[in-house]
Amino acid sequence: MDMQTNLLDRLFDAGLLIDTGVDGLYGRSGAFEDVIARFEALIARHAPEATAEVIRFPPGMNRAHFEGSGYMKSFPQLAGTVHSFCGCELDHVNLLQCMAEGDDWTGKQEATDVVLTPAACYPLYPTIAKRGPLPEGGGLFDLQSYCFRHEPSKDPARMQLFRMREFVRIGTPDDVMAFRSDWMERGSKLIAAVGLDVELDTANDPFFGRAGKMLGNNQRDQKLKFELLIPVTSATAKTACLSFNYHQDHFGQTWGLKTANGETAHTACVGFGLERIALALFARHGLDTADWPEPVRKALWG
Numbered sequence: 001m002d003m004q005t006n007l008l009d010r011l012f013d014a015g016l017l018i019d020t021g022v023d024g025l026y027g028r029s030g031a032f033e034d035v036i037a038r039f040e041a042l043i044a045r046h047a048p049e050a051t052a053e054v055i056r057f058p059p060g061m062n063r064a065h066f067e068g069s070g071y072m073k074s075f076p077q078l079a080g081t082v083h084s085f086c087g088c089e090l091d092h093v094n095l096l097q098c099m100a101e102g103d104d105w106t107g108k109q110e111a112t113d114v115v116l117t118p119a120a121c122y123p124l125y126p127t128i129a130k131r132g133p134l135p136e137g138g139g140l141f142d143l144q145s146y147c148f149r150h151e152p153s154k155d156p157a158r159m160q161l162f163r164m165r166e167f168v169r170i171g172t173p174d175d176v177m178a179f180r181s182d183w184m185e186r187g188s189k190l191i192a193a194v195g196l197d198v199e200l201d202t203a204n205d206p207f208f209g210r211a212g213k214m215l216g217n218n219q220r221d222q223k224l225k226f227e228l229l230i231p232v233t234s235a236t237a238k239t240a241c242l243s244f245n246y247h248q249d250h251f252g253q254t255w256g257l258k259t260a261n262g263e264t265a266h267t268a269c270v271g272f273g274l275e276r277i278a279l280a281l282f283a284r285h286g287l288d289t290a291d292w293p294e295p296v297r298k299a300l301w302g
Helices: 003-013 030-046 063-069 089-100 124-129 173-193 209-221 250-255 274-285 294-301
Strands: 017-022 025-028 053-055 060-062 081-085 109-116 139-148 161-171 199-202 225-230 239-248 266-273
Touching: 003 017, 003 274, 025 030, 030 161, 030 173, 030 274, 030 294, 060 063, 063 109, 063 124, 063 250, 081 089, 124 139, 124 250, 161 173, 161 274, 173 225, 173 239, 173 266, 225 274, 239 250, 239 274, 250 266, 266 274
Parallel strands: 053 139
Antiparallel strands: 017 025, 060 109, 081 109, 139 161, 161 266, 199 225, 225 239, 239 266
């Protein structure tokens, strides 16, 4: 049995995760949720002093915004859409017949105006663009959302539906680069406070296809993405639990985001994979939080 499956089975046996019969789609116990809630409170204590605007988007986003974001150009393999039944009564009869016979019943399902949110920040940019130019000093936003990525796996750290906590900075290149640099330091200290080993490294997103390899190489060469790697199922093949991303003016150009001076805005974000961090804590400190080291319990529970 590999280490990924072993950890997943242990989490099931302990009742921390609940098997739904679909890889990467799990229920969470109260104890698991409590760790996430405590860690989010710890994030808030490490957040910048400047007041961020708190926004909580649902796990679905406007399909037109999704299409406009360019996500399908880069990550079609990860996207998820919401389809609904749009047939007549006869179609409904046929649907039920197909289900009864074990055949494909999805033929009369049609795409709705909702797609599953791929990253917590994606609904933010068109929302802020609608407000007009940014105020002096730009904007800072605190987001959290369930996100979807179609990559079923036995690795418990690679869930299809998971939560992402993000801080997003929109402003001048200097503003957003300073924000990202600050959070790389803050993030490392935050993770160290809960007794986890970390490694900061350059990274790239999983761009699709042959052209995607070139995009990924460019992203690494320009150091646009860093990840904080933490052991979850392996001490050598570590898991990315935090990411620090500089988007340059991509979203500014896409959505017409303007600074107070009328220049195209740049954006950067720090993203926390909340389930991954919880999994790292259970893998490192044990499956019963009552037995976790006292400094870790003090950091999380006070």
